[in-house]
Amino acid sequence: xxxxxxxPRHKITETGRQVTLACHxxxxxxxxxxxxxxxxxxxxxxxxxxxxxxxxxxxxxxxxSVSRSNTEDLPLTLESAASSQTSVYFCAxxxxxxxxxxxxxxxxxxxx
Amino acid sequence: xxxLNQSPQSMFIQEGEDVSMNCTSSSIFNTWLWxxxxxxxxxxxxxxxxxxxxxxxxxxxxxxxxxxxxxxFLNISASIPSDVGIYFCAGPGSxxxxxxxxxxxxxxxxxx
Numbered sequence: 480x481x482x483x484x485x486x487p488r489h490k491i492t493e494t495g496r497q498v499t500l501a502c503h504x505x506x507x508x509x510x511x512x513x514x515x516x517x518x519x520x521x522x523x524x525x526x527x528x529x530x531x532x533x534x535x536x537x538x539x540x541x542x543x544s545v546s547r548s549n550t551e552d553l554p555l556t557l558e559s560a561a562s563s564q565t566s567v568y569f570c571a572x573x574x575x576x577x578x579x580x581x582x583x584x585x586x587x588x589x590x591x
Numbered sequence: 592x593x594x595l596n597q598s599p600q601s602m603f604i605q606e607g608e609d610v611s612m613n614c615t616s617s618s619i620f621n622t623w624l625w626x627x628x629x630x631x632x633x634x635x636x637x638x639x640x641x642x643x644x645x646x647x648x649x650x651x652x653x654x655x656x657x658x659x660x661x662x663x664f665l666n667i668s669a670s671i672p673s674d675v676g677i678y679f680c681a682g683p684g685s686x687x688x689x690x691x692x693x694x695x696x697x698x699x700x701x702x703x
Contacts (some may be wrong), residue, residue, distance in 0.1 A: 510689040510690075512690050514693075519695065520695060521597075521679065521693045521694055521695035521696050522634070522679065522693040522696075523693075524684065524690050524692070527689075527690050529689065537690065569633050569634075571633070573689060576689060577622065577639070577641065579636045579639070580624075580636065580681075580691055582633025582634050582635070583633050584631070584632050584633050585631075585632070585633055
């Protein structure tokens with residue numbers, strides 16, 4: 480069965496360090512997304528990609544970057560981790576418009 | 592981005608009770624979606640609505656796309672303990688094509 484997997488599931492890092500969260504999907508979807516989930520804010524869009532070499536900023540993109548070198552992967556990088564980036568991060572993908580958005584099981588990141 | 596106002600923020604009910612939650616948008620939507628997030632997992636699509644006035648059921652769940660296209664509600668009948676989770680409404684993002692804009696969620700707790 481096709482799936483979308485995130486790694487690691489949990490990560491603790493120190494302020495100022497660079498951190499990369501992995502996302503891998505086997506749906507062969509062109510469209511991939513990163514969201515963060517915080518109490519009182521729901522799910523907010525960080526970055527998204529509509530295909531290889533395409534990346535776009537979402538609502539809360541400051542301090543984050545993504546790259547899309549193949550269809551399956553969209554890694555999310557925190558250039559210099561800050562305590563405000565402590566959150567649960569979800570990767571998602573979808574096919575055509577009106578098709579379901581499939582989520583991974585999330586990465587819980589703590590920045591100390 | 593478009594504002595999605597979801598209410599109530601949380602609900603604490605007894606098993607067997609019916610539940611109703613709703614979502615309003617600051618602008619017109621052509622799609623309304625309802626997702627459920629179980630603890631420790633990513634959100635999963637429950638119901639998708641594509642036409643104003645549409646009423647769609649999925650087991651004990653019923654959702655409606657408001658006539659004004661600016662609102663939607665989700666009802667759960669005869670709640671059971673496994674209904675526990677966070678319910679999100681979602682609609683198309685205004686500037687991000689295939690990405691979805693999510694409400695802040697309704698947290699549902701069901702006591703046996």
